[in-house]
Amino acid sequence: MSSSDSLSSTAVAVVFFRPSTAQVVRVAERFGGRMPIFVFDNGGIPPDALSQLGTTPGVVRLGEGRNLGIGAALNRLAEAAAAAGFRRLFLLDQDADTSPDTARALGFALDRLAGAMKGQALVPALIGPAAAPNPGHKAPRYPLRPRTPPIGALLPVEFLATSGSLLDLAAFDVIGPFREDFFIDAVDLEWCFRAWARGFACWMDPATAIPHSVGRGTIRSRFLPLAMPDQPAFRMAVYVRNTTYSWRLPHVPTRWKLKQMAYLPAQVGLYWGHHGFDPRLLVRLLKAGAAGLLGRLGRPADAPP
Structure with a gap:
């Protein structure tokens, strides 16, 4: 995939669980008509927000409104996007405050990694943004991967949050799905460690950043x-x-x-x-x-x- 083509094979994947109408509208307004949107309904989407999704171009809605956990939701989204012919998936949760510009920037970064790592033992599987400060919330930290050098400004990390990350679906197919039996916490951490163990790499682009909201404070x-x-x-x-x-x-x-x-x-x-x-x-x-x-x-x- 060339840099000029960075979004043509990329879809957005959003997991909703009891979101506010404003959170759903934000996704619809920022991505609707600009990128295909795969939505998983884990329950509790307000009726007016469902109506908004129904009129937003490019939305594919999955799930039956039952909370299956984040691992199962992400897996169903990845399966649907791959079946539809997409090569990359921009993963978001309902709190993510971002736009197609972030997906495009991460696509360019993943292209650079693929070129720089061509012929090496490691293959890039996932790249995500740095965690921007979010008042009242502890920003996650992503430890650097030992004995793996940076590529330019791009940093190899042990793991990073799925939300805001760009996933290579061919790598995902080899590494395997997110653990559904984890239900919610540490799903991303375990998957990234599994990726490293199987010859794939997870990266962070410090030039992009989005805030993360974990918990109530x-x-x-x-x-x-x-x-x-x-x-x-x-x-x-x-x-x-x-x-x-x-x-x-x-x-x-x-x-x-x-x-x-x-x-x-x-x-x-x-x-x-x-x-x-x-x-x-x-x-x-x-x-x-x-x-x-x-x-x-x-x-x-x-x-x-």
């Missing part, structure tokens, strides 16, 4: 340089479960497992304290960690419909 430690998103207990439990399960996976690097083994207990303690040291909450998080270690994944019993 940020919890900060009074005594340690530690901050984390404040999320509902259901989602925190899924995060704990998926993190401990990842310690079982051979493609997750030992350096990352050791870091998380030190970091996760601090996160649990910080979250527990922020929510009033409720014993029931601590038991819930400890049971979630045990479930991960035992490989008990899947849709959580208390997942929102």
Whole structure:
């Protein structure tokens, strides 16, 4: 694909779960008629927003309004886009504040990577923007991949958020789908580590940036340089479960497992304290960690419909 052709084989993929009408309208207005839009309805799209999607050119709506989790939604979107002949997919969540210009810039960057890495053992699979500051929210950090040099200003990273990233669908077909049994948290992290283990690479373009909103705000430690998103207990439990399960996976690097083994207990303690040291909450998080270690994944019993 040439740089001048950077959007001709690219579609937008958006997962909606209980979005506001304004969030749906923003996607429709910014991308409608400019790029094909594949939408997955995980539930709760307001009726007026559904009407807006119905009149927006180029929209393909998937899903039946039931919450299948982010992994399943992304997989269905990738399958549909590939079947329709698209080669790249610009992944978004409903909070993403971006435009076709970002997709175009990432397409140019992915073209440069493909040219520079031609004939090498690694193949670029995913490129995403840097995380722009978002007041009230902790911006995610994307660690650099050791022993992999940058290519110009483009940086190899261990993982990055799916939202705002440009996915090469041929690479996705080889690497495999996102884990549906993770349901929501750490889906992108596990997939990127799997990509690296299979000879593919994930990249960040610092020249592009979009804000990310994870959770309802940020919890900060009074005594340690530690901050984390404040999320509902259901989602925190899924995060704990998926993190401990990842310690079982051979493609997750030992350096990352050791870091998380030190970091996760601090996160649990910080979250527990922020929510009033409720014993029931601590038991819930400890049971979630045990479930991960035992490989008990899947849709959580208390997942929102």
